[in-house]
Amino acid sequence: MEATAQQEQVRxxxxxxxxxxxxxxxxxxxxxxxxxVDGEVSLNWITLGVVDLGDRWGAGQFGFDEQLYDLVAELNEGMAQAGERWTVLDLEVDRDGAFRTRFGYGPPTRTLGRPDEESLGRFEKYLDTWVAEHGPVPGR
Known part of the structure; x- marks a missing residue:
């Protein structure tokens, strides 16, 4: 997958x-x-949203979306064709439209049944981290 096509897919x-x-x-x-698995990309996913609840921040995982799943699987396949199959993709999207991606190429530890701080722990504490950085009340 050429760089331009990869950027378009990430977008x-x-x-x-x-x-x-x-x-x-x-x-x-x-x-x-x-x-x-059997020639098909299989994804283990976490999708988390930090939400402005007015008087406090909230966070939680939100539901499965087949279209999102397919887009991510297509990115993995496209990059594999160029010899760059990733095992872990992180994506953060901010309300202002900024987004960041990070590809990992090591073992997918959560999928392998060995959850660690990187694959699971940071999401369990994500709201605490957010509040520490942005304050306990939105807009202040």
């Missing part, structure tokens, strides 16, 4: 992520671990 993933986001979101966080 499509970020746009779909926003389309399925919960109301009042401030940041969306996605983490996908990819493995190939």
């Amino acid at each position: 499509a993933i970020a746009e779909r992520f926003v389309q399925i986001a919960p109301d009042g979101w401030a940041r969306l966080v996605g983490n996908w671990e990819a493995t190939v």
Whole structure:
């Protein structure tokens, strides 16, 4: 997958992520671990939204979306064709439209049944981290 096509696919993933986001979101966080099973990409995913609840921040995982899943799997396949199959994709999307991606190429530990701080722990504490950085009340 050429760099331009990769960027377009990542942008499509970020746009779909926003389309399925919960109301009042401030940041969306996605983490996908990819493995190939019987020739098909299989994704283990976490999609988390930080939400402005007015008097406090909230965070939680939101539901599965087949279109988002397919877009991420297509990115994995496209990059594999260029010899760059990733095993972990992180995506953060902020309300202002900024987004960041990070590809990992090591073992997908959550998928392998060995959850660690990177694959699971940071999501369990994501709201605490957000509040520490942004304060306990939105807009202040």
